C-alpha cells in the first residue's frame with residue numbers, strides 16, 4: 001500500500017530540437033495530462049536544453065542533469081516526431097533506464113501519427129532496458145490538430161492521453177515495486 005501512495009516521477013521528453021517543431025504543442029498537452037493525475041510528478045525535458053557534445057567518448061558525454069532525471073524517473077513519456085519514417089535518439093544513458101516504463105507519443109505531418117517512427121523506436125527502447133506499454137498517442141496531420149497559437153483543437157486527444165497515462169502509471173508502479181522487492185537472479 002505504502003508503495004502505491006508514494007509519488008511517481010514521469011517526465012515528458014520533447015524529442016526534437018527542430019525550429020518550428022509542432023511536437024512542442026503535443027508535449028504541452030501530454031504535460032498537462034500528466035499534471036492532471038494525482039500522485040505523479042512531472043517536468044518537460046526539452047532536448048534543446050540538454051547539452052549534446054560532439055566529441056563522443058561513450059558514456060562520458062552523458063549530461064549529469066539528464067542522467068539524474070533518468071535515474072529518478074519511474075517512467076517516461078517520449079514525444080517522438082516522425083522524420084523519414086524514423087525517430088530521434090536517447091542513447092547517452094543506459095543503466096538509468098533499466099526496468100522503467102515508457103510510452104511513446106508519435107507526431108507526424110502525415111496521416112499515420114508517427115506510427116512508423118514508433119514501430120522503429122520500440123526495439124531501441126527494449127535494448128535500453130525500458131518496458132514499452134501497449135498504448136501510444138498518435139498526433140496525425142498535426143498541423144490540423146493545433147491552431148497557430150498552439151491551442152489544441154480536438155478534445156479527443158486529451159482522452160487518448162489519459163488512457164495512455166493510466167497504463168503508463170500502472171506499469172511504472174508495477175516496475176518500481178519489482179525493482180525494490182524482487183531481486184534479480
Ligand SMILES: Cc1cc2nc3c(=O)[nH]c(=O)nc-3n(C[C@H](O)[C@H](O)[C@H](O)COP(=O)(O)O)c2cc1C
Nearest residue numbers: 018021022023081082083084085107108109110142
Ligand atoms: C527531416 C524531416 C523528415 C520528415 N519525415 C516525415 C515522415 O516520414 N512522415 C511524416 O508524416 N512527416 C514527416 N515529417 C514531418 C514531421 O512529422 C512534422 O514536421 C511533424 O510536425 C513532427 O515534427 P516536428 O515536431 O519537427 O514538427 C518530416 C519532417 C522533417 C523535418
